[in-house]
Amino acid sequence: MRFSIKKQLLTVWMFFIINTKRFFRDRLAIFFSIGFPLIFLFVFGGLNSGGGDISFNVALINQSQSDFAGQFETQLKDSDIVSVNEEVTTIDDARDRMSRSELDATIVLPDTFGALTETGPTGNAQVIFTQNNAQSGAALTSILDQQFAAINSEFVDTSVPFTVTSEQLNERSLSAFDYAFAGLLGFAIIGMGIFGPMNVFPELKKMGILRRLSTTPLRVWQYFLATMMGQAVIGIIGIAIMFIVAIAVFNLEMVGNWFELGLFIVLGITMILGIGLALGGWAKNERQVAPLGNIIVFPMLFLSGTFFPRFLMPEWVQGISTYLPLTPVIDGIRLITTEGRHLIEILPQLGLIGIWMVVIYIIAFRVFRWE
Amino acid sequence: MEYMIEVKGLKKRYGDRMAVDGVSFSVKKGEIFGILGPNGAGKTTTLEMMETLRTIDGGSVTIDGIDVKSNPRAIKYLIGVQPQTPAFQDKSRLTEVIELFAAAYGERVDAMAFLRDVDLEDKAKSYVENLSGGQKQRLSITTALVHGPKVFFLDEPTTGLDPQARRHLWELIEKVRDKGISVIMTTHYMDEAEMLCDRIAVMDNGKIVAIDTPKNLIKQLLQRGFKKEQEVEQANLEDVFIDLTGKDLREDV
Numbered sequence: 001m002r003f004s005i006k007k008q009l010l011t012v013w014m015f016f017i018i019n020t021k022r023f024f025r026d027r028l029a030i031f032f033s034i035g036f037p038l039i040f041l042f043v044f045g046g047l048n049s050g051g052g053d054i055s056f057n058v059a060l061i062n063q064s065q066s067d068f069a070g071q072f073e074t075q076l077k078d079s080d081i082v083s084v085n086e087e088v089t090t091i092d093d094a095r096d097r098m099s100r101s102e103l104d105a106t107i108v109l110p111d112t113f114g115a116l117t118e119t120g121p122t123g124n125a126q127v128i129f130t131q132n133n134a135q136s137g138a139a140l141t142s143i144l145d146q147q148f149a150a151i152n153s154e155f156v157d158t159s160v161p162f163t164v165t166s167e168q169l170n171e172r173s174l175s176a177f178d179y180a181f182a183g184l185l186g187f188a189i190i191g192m193g194i195f196g197p198m199n200v201f202p203e204l205k206k207m208g209i210l211r212r213l214s215t216t217p218l219r220v221w222q223y224f225l226a227t228m229m230g231q232a233v234i235g236i237i238g239i240a241i242m243f244i245v246a247i248a249v250f251n252l253e254m255v256g257n258w259f260e261l262g263l264f265i266v267l268g269i270t271m272i273l274g275i276g277l278a279l280g281g282w283a284k285n286e287r288q289v290a291p292l293g294n295i296i297v298f299p300m301l302f303l304s305g306t307f308f309p310r311f312l313m314p315e316w317v318q319g320i321s322t323y324l325p326l327t328p329v330i331d332g333i334r335l336i337t338t339e340g341r342h343l344i345e346i347l348p349q350l351g352l353i354g355i356w357m358v359v360i361y362i363i364a365f366r367v368f369r370w371e
Numbered sequence: 372m373e374y375m376i377e378v379k380g381l382k383k384r385y386g387d388r389m390a391v392d393g394v395s396f397s398v399k400k401g402e403i404f405g406i407l408g409p410n411g412a413g414k415t416t417t418l419e420m421m422e423t424l425r426t427i428d429g430g431s432v433t434i435d436g437i438d439v440k441s442n443p444r445a446i447k448y449l450i451g452v453q454p455q456t457p458a459f460q461d462k463s464r465l466t467e468v469i470e471l472f473a474a475a476y477g478e479r480v481d482a483m484a485f486l487r488d489v490d491l492e493d494k495a496k497s498y499v500e501n502l503s504g505g506q507k508q509r510l511s512i513t514t515a516l517v518h519g520p521k522v523f524f525l526d527e528p529t530t531g532l533d534p535q536a537r538r539h540l541w542e543l544i545e546k547v548r549d550k551g552i553s554v555i556m557t558t559h560y561m562d563e564a565e566m567l568c569d570r571i572a573v574m575d576n577g578k579i580v581a582i583d584t585p586k587n588l589i590k591q592l593l594q595r596g597f598k599k600e601q602e603v604e605q606a607n608l609e610d611v612f613i614d615l616t617g618k619d620l621r622e623d624v
Binding site: 004006007008010011013014015018019021022025026204207208209211212213214215216217218 | 422424448452454456457458459461463474477498
């Protein structure tokens with residue numbers, strides 16, 4: 001009776017329930033596990049959004065009184081490609097702002113612009129830019145060129161022997177944000193799974209709470225399992241909030257299966273949590289665990305594609321980072337979210353997570369100490 | 372069986388030093404057994420070996436006929452442990468602390484009943500961080516009894532408490548003894564040992580130098596011709612303090 005499985009699971013269940021309740025009463029803990037990654041989401045999301053369509057900040061100096069110039073001005077202001085800074089009215093002011101890179105370029109319509117001749121209106125618009133903004137200047141010039149070509153063809157009947165047409169494929173490619181988002185989830189998982197227990201366990205040891213528990217029949221696996229269940233719940237809630245924000249604010253398109261994604265994330269959290277349990281379970285105090293924790297966490301943060309895509313790294317770094325514990329988690333989330341892969345199609349990632357899970361938990365159980 | 376606990380030739384070595392060097396004693400069912408001694412005498416180490424927290428280097432401890440060294444898991448169900456400074460995780464309600472400890476033994480209990488035992492039922496829904504030192508001690512005592520242990524260990528339970536809280540704690544410890552539980556405690560307060568303990572072991576340098584009832588120990592000393600320089604008064608300063616301030620607990624802030 002004493003060692004019945006039912007009683008042992010009751011222990012796990014009660015520890016899970018009470019500790020999870022405690023977590024949700026602790027504002028600081030909530031901030032660090034849920035709020036903190038959200039802040040990163042907003043920062044990175046803000047940086048990456050609008051990466052798809054280029055927009056130029058320009059000033060428009062219209063010195064012409066002609067109708068044509070007026071029409072041109074309204075059209076330009078309605079355009080998606082350029083945003084016209086209406087505060088600027090003189091060339092000197094525009095020059096000033098361009099030197100501070102506040103403006104990408106300035107478009108000048110001289111007083112002769114749009115003047116009527118026998119064949120219709122003519123004119124020459126000027127694009128002014130500084131050295132720093134040579135690229136935007138050139139791009140803007142060619143855009144205007146095309147627009148004028150279209151206008152010209154309406155006034156002058158010409159036959160064009162060679163043309164080129166472009167067609168946009170409907171297949172979605174990853175936007176910068178889509179790519180960054182999986183990395184941000186990886187960052188959140190690290191925060192919850194590693195930094196959490198890494199900081200909490202030594203504190204519990206210092207207070208003698210774990211020691212007191214060790215005089216009871218509580219077993220390490222029960223304690224770990226209860227912690228795991230708690231982290232999985234907190235992790236799923238935190239990540240769900242990140243998804244809601246990403247979809248609502250940053251137009252993330254989730255094409256995969258939510259259930260499979262949830263399952264995969266729980267696996268990822270469990271594996272990463274093992275690292276936190278091993279570190280926190282081993283350390284006698286905070287001072288001991290901090291350096292070791294940083295040695296393990298930071299390379300993973302940088303090499304596993306949390307903040308920059310792995311494909312930008314040198315080949316040999318990619319070769320190593322493929323096998324880091326966090327990499328298959330981030331890659332897997334990305335494959336499910338953006339490519340709609342099913343679990344059966346990401347077996348390499350699942351396998352790697354499984355291998356790490358075994359290795360990490362063997363270490364965690366070996367090194368755990370109650371005081 | 373007459374004795375609940377039997378300790379025979381217990382030894383613990385730290386490097387070259389014998390922290391506990393051949394300690395033997397027995398504790399009866401339903402008695403309060405005190406271990407006294409200066410710091411470093413080996414009191415806490417002795418307790419920790421009995422509590423399965425430290426490995427036993429030599430000798431043996433049996434509790435209720437079960438050997439501690441060979442069957443520590445079974446022992447854990449028989450003992451309750453009150454640490455020197457009870458600590459609980461913040462944001463836990465008192466009822467939850469009790470449910471948690473009961474769960475560690477795979478049990479569900481009526482938390483309120485256990486809180487009532489130590490006069491904490493009106494604090495049931497408070498968080499542990501809002502308790503006073505004495506209240507934490509009482510909560511800790513009741514959490515150590517959730518599974519109905521046969522032996523109860525207390526390590527310096529009244530250190531840092533005011534006289535009212537101490538007296539209240541003594542009453543609680545006597546109540547535990549009256550349930551038939553064997554209580555083993557360490558203390559640095561001689562008045563506490565004299566009032567509370569049925570028998571006392573005095574330790575020094577890892578060895579027991581005397582075991583008897585407090586009365587007999589005093590009698591033996593007097594028989595050796597010991598005399599106090601000052602005449603013993605019929606009351607002491609603590610009696611004055613309690614007379615002036617009363618016995619009511621002062622922590623219901």
